[in-house]
Amino acid sequence: MIDPIQPFVQMYNSLPPMLQELVRFLYSEPFIKAAIFPGALFSTLLGMFAVWFERKLFARISLRIGPLHVGKVAGILQLIADAIKFLSKERIIPEGVNRPLFVLMPCLALVLSLLLYAFLPFGAGWIIYPSEIGLLLFFLVAALSPVPIVLAGYASRSKYPFIGMSRIALQLFGYEVPLFLALTGVVLSTRTLNLEKIVEAQVRVPLAVAQVIGFVVFMITLLAETERLPFDIPTAEGEIVFGWQTEYSGVYFLMIQLAMFEKVLAFCFLGAVLYLGGWLGPPIPGLPETLSAPFWIILKALILFTLVALLRGVYPRLTIEKVLDLGWKYLIPLAFVNLIITAGTSLVAGALTITF
Template sequence: MTSLSQFIPPLVILVLLLLAAAWSTWLERRILGLWQDRLGPNRVGPFGLLQVVADMIKIFTKEDWIPPFADKVVFVLAPMILMISMLLGFAIIPFAPDIQIASFDNALLFVLALSSISVYSVMLAGFSSNSKYALLGALRTAAQMLSYEVFMGLALMGIVVLSGSFSLNEIVAAQEEQWFILSQPLGFVLFLIAGVAESHRAPFDLPEAETEIVAGFHTEYASMKFGMFFIGEYLGVIFVSAFISTLYLGGWQGPWLPPLAWFILKTSLFVLLFILLRAALPRPRYDQLMRFGWSVLLPLALVNLLLSALWQLSVGH
C-alpha cells in the first residue's frame, strides 16, 4: 500500500501538466486574438474552452499514417523521446516546499542533459522521415539547439557561482533575501533568450519555418505522433517558464499567498511572455539567428560569468 501511494503524487502532477499543456493551446490562441484585435476560438463551449477537446478528438481520429519510405521504428520513437524528456524535467522542479517528485544535488546538470536528449528527438524525426523538408528542419534544429545550449549553460553558471550549488532547492533557498533576477539581470536575459531558442518558439522557430520548409522536422507526421510533438512544444514552454521562475524569481517564495500559488503565478507570467513574443516579433533569417548567438550571446555570457565570479570573490573577502 505504501509503494502504491508513492506513485500517486507523480501521476497527479503528470496529468495536470498534460492538461496544462493542452489548454495552453487554447490560451495562446485566445490571447493572440486579444492582442491582435481579432477573435480567437469562441464557438466550442464557453469562451471556446472546449476547442481543446475538439482538437484532441480530431487528432485521435486521424489516420495514423507512416510514410512507406520512412525508417518506421525511429519514426515512431522520435516523438516519444521528446515527450519523455520534457516530462522528466518537471521531476526536479520544486513546485512548493513539500511538492517535488525528486531532489538531488546535480539538478542543473540533469536539466542540461535532458535538453541535449530532446535534440535527438527532433533530429531523428527529420532523418527518419526521408524527406528533404524534414531533413532541413532537423539540420537547423541540431545547429540551433546545440549552439544555444552553450549560452544557456554559461548563463546558469552565474547562479551556480552565487548560490554555490547545482541543487534547485538550495538555489531557491539562496534567494530568500533577494531574487537572482536582481543580482543576475544579464544572466536572466541570456537564459530567457536561450530558453526561447531551445524550445524553438517564435521568433526562433526556424526548425519549423512554414514559409520556407513547410513544417520542418514533423512535416511527415500525422495523428497522435504529430500531437506528441505539438504538446511537447507547449510542455517545453511551461518547463522553461517554471525553470526561469525557480532560478531567477525565487521559485515558490513570496508573501501572503500560498507557495504553490506564487509558483503558478510566476510561471504563468513567463508563459504569457512566450505568447507575447510570438505576437510581437518577426522571424529572423537563420544566418542572423546563428550569428546573434555566437557573436552577441556568447561574449555576453562569458562577461556575466566573469562579473559573477568577481562579485563573489569581493563579497567573500
C-alpha cells in the same frame, strides 16, 4: 499517513494483503507526486491550458476573439476537442520512411519533455525527485531533447524535413553553450546545484535582479531551445513547409506539439525557479503554505510564458544565419560577462564577510 474516512477504512481492511499494498502504493507520496502533482496529470493539464491561453492572447493581439464555443467559458475545452480530432485521424506513415524511428521519436520527445518536470520544485518538498544535482539533471534531459527531433527529421527521408533537421541541429546545439553559461552564473552565486536550495538562496533578492544579463541570456536561449518565434526556423512555414514535422500527422503530430509545449513550460518553470525566486512570495491569507507555494511558482512561470507568447504576435522569424550570429557572437560573450560580474560580486561579498 492521514486516516481516511471510516467506511473506506473498513473497505481497506477487508481487502486481501496484496490489494492493500496496491492501495497503499496509490496513496503514497511518490505515486501522487509522479502521477498527479507536479507529475503527469498536472503537466498535461497545464500544457493544455497554456495552449488555450496562448491562443486567446494571440487572438487579442490580432483583434480576434479566439476559441469561443467549446466549453462554457471562453472555449476552455477547445484543446480537448482538438486532441480528440487528432486522435481520431488516420495514422499516416509515408512510404520509404524509417518506420521504427519515425514512430518512436515523437513518443521519445514527449517522454523527455515530461521528464523535465521530475526535477522542478513546486514548493518546499513538492518535487518528484529531490537531488543534490537537480539543475545538472534538468540540463542533461534538456540537452538530450534535440536527439529525437534530429532523428525524426532523418527518419522522414524527405527533403523539407532534411533541411529542417540540419537547421535544428545547428540551432539547438549552438544555443546549449550560452544556456549552460547562464546557468553557471546561478550556480556560482548560490553555490549549489540543488534547485530547492537555489530557491532558498533567493529569499532576500531574486537572481533576476542580481544577474540581469544572465536572465536576458537565459530568456533568449529559452526561445531558441524551444523553437518559439522568432526562433522557429526549423519549422519555418513559408520556407520549408513545416520543417522536420512535415511528414507527421494525426496522433504523432499531437505528441510533437504537446512535447514542444511541455518543454516551453518546463523552461518557464526553470526560469521562475532560477531567477524569480521560485515558490517564494507573500503568504496568502487563508491558504496554507503547501498550497500557496505552487500558486506563486505557477503564477511566475505563466508571466514568463506570457512574455514568450507575446513575441509570437509581434516578431517575424529570423534566419538561421542571424540566429547563429546572435548565439555565438553576442550571447556567449554576454554570458561570460555575467559570469565575471557574478564572480566579482561574490568575491567582494566574501571578502566583506571576512573583514566584518
